[in-house]
Amino acid sequence: MTAATSSATSLRAEQDRGRRKAQNKEKWAQGRTYISAAVILIWCLAPAYWMVVTAFRDVGFTYDTSILPSHVTLDNFNTAFDTSFGNRFGQALLNSVFIGGVVTVVSLIIGVFAAYALARLNFRFKYMVLGFILGASMFPGVALITPLFQLFTNIGWMGTYQALIIPNISFVLPLTVYTMTSFFREMPWELEESARVDGCTQGQAFRKVIMPLAAPAIFTTAILAFISSWNEFLIASQLSSDATQPVTVAIANFAGAQPNQIPYTAIMAAGTIVTIPLVILVLVFQRKIVAGLTAGAVK
Amino acid sequence: MATEVGPTPVKAPASGSAPIHHGPKGVGEDNKILSQGKWASWLLAPTIIALAVVIVYPIISAIVMSFQKDAGLDPATGLFTAGGPAGVQNYVNWIAQQCSAPAGGTVACPPGTLGAQFWSATATTFFFTVVTVALETVLGFWMAMIMARTFKGRSLVRAAVLVPWAIPTAVTAKLWFFIFAFEGIANKLFNTSILWTGSEWPAKWAVIIADVWKTTPFMALLILAGLQMIPAEVYEAAKVDGASAWQRFRMITLPLVKPALMVAILFRTLDALRMFDLPYILTGGANNTTTLSILVINQVRQGFNSAAALSTITFIIIFLVAFIFVRFLGANVVEQSGATGKGKK
Secondary structure (H helix, E strand, O other): OHHHHHHHHHHHHHHHHHHHHHHHHHHHHHHHHHHHHHHHHHHHHHHHHHHHHHHOEOHHHOOOOOOOOOOEOOHHHHHHHOOOOOOOHHHHHHHHHHHHHHHHHHHHHHHHHHHHHHHHOOOOOHHHHHHHHHHHHOOOOHHHHHHHHHHHHHOOOOOOHHHHHHHHHHHHHHHHHHHHHHHHHHOOOHHHHHHHHOOOOHHHHHHHHHHHHHHHHHHHHHHHHHHHHHHOOHHHHHHOOOOOOOHHHHHHOOOOOOOOOOOHHHHHHHHHHHHHHHHHHHHHOHHHHHHHHHHHOOO | OHHHHOOHHHHHHHHHHOOOOOHHHHHHHHHHHHHHHHHHHHHHHHHHHHHHHHHHHHHHHHHHHHOEOOOEEOOOOOOEEOOOEOOOHHHHHHHHOEEEOOOOOEEEOOOOOHHHHHHHHHHHHHHHHHHHHHHHHHHHHHHHHHHHOOOOOHHHHHHHOHHHHHOOHHHHHHHHHHHOOOOOHHHHHOOOOOOOOOOHHHHHHHHHHHHHHHHHHHHHHHHHHHHOOOOHHHHHHHHHOOOOHHHHHHHHHHHHHHHHHHHHHHHHHHHHHOOOHHHHHHOOOOOOOOOHHHHHHHHHOOOHHHHHHHHHHHHHHHHHHHHHHHHHOOOOHHHHHHHHHHHOO
């Protein structure tokens, strides 16, 4: 009996040791996860944080290395909007909003139709159309520049808004179609059919059942489209004028009071202004944006 | 059910093209496909027309231009010439790095001219592509593996990776230009005094670091989406069978995430091959950081038709790389887009 007890205790001790070992291993694994997560956080956020901090630093402390701004000022934001050195940042902001807005709306209107067809209808050449749209999204922007430059020069469109909006649609539209197609594929379309059984016309069923369900997807796609258009630089850098340039071009060409001095703090302030709305938008709709990005698998 | 509607019946239209009548049901199906096709063409027409106008027209016109001589002063006579057909001369000039000589004919382009930069720009473009995509894949995979785990603050990390992605590339370039300034934080942090944008290798690494920072999140999210499609039971079964962590990674994670990974790599590769904003703003293309896209833009002001030839070469290179990916490395983009949509529900 004693032998049995002692063997039972040793067995229990063995089990205990095993459990503790497993727990320690788990703890260690969890700890490593947190360390890795911290590294990812710092890697992603530190450079962006540096931009924001610098935006608030007094010009005299541009290269200061304190983590918090030591000489806080809002002057840089005023300088960013100052037009006396040839910068037109305020105008550029409005241009970007306008160009991005038009590109987004146009791409969505025509893209949603195409996406509906690709997700819901059977027809010949479906894969060809998909391939064409996908190919369009991978097309190098520089290949458009030369012919468009010449064409727009010939028809007097250089520096106009339409000269920026139309090529931009070629980058944004494929993305819109792609993202919307994958959203449409997941839509519970049986609801539309059951609404029709209940006496709705096809149009009513689409408006009353499918559209409300599609609204979040359309909204997400709109955000992705707007961000993509907001980021565009290549076409704008070549085809815009001082009056129509978007923020990306304005920031790239930001000039200071002295020609040989780069106004870093003002540029960082401008960068912060351009970025903050986007970052807020992205963080608020984080889940949806990740769904949109990975669904379409398109940048 | 809903997910099946989209991708599965795709092959059906093929039989619709050669109608095989098997009873009234088949005929009805054919009619349905026919009317759906009509609908589809109406719905797709605006997109196809828009893309044709903004992409197909420029491609064709660029190809036509690329076979024309550039207008300009004839170096032999000193008179203004209007151009005219050039055959493949523009292409030959770029590839052989030949420029027109003052005495007529062509000579090797003098160093420093755009014509002398074709092969170095090609090499730079491929160097950037290989290094950035490799780094982004490894880092992105690692980040995705971490984000796939459950821990407190996971949603914070997932939100944070979107920040670099959301910042416009032009702003990213300016931000890293500041970080890499001589008195900037990079030098202070590492106690170095490198002229980051002032000589070849630091400039190249500056571009690579900024690009990796900006685009790794995108890679990580695509890989994370792939990881989340792997059912947890598969891992548990492997664990019961005694597979080690490394074995589980190699035998389960890698093969199952491969389709999503290949698409992510393909997208990033094509993106990197046309890289423009980042080096253009960060280094201005100096110190051998001129990519093919930058070279095209620099050429545009000197001669449209030569620029068109170069952009066509760039387009062909990107097309070939995409072809190799899809054909030999099994990156099935069209099907994958359906698959990711399906798995995400």
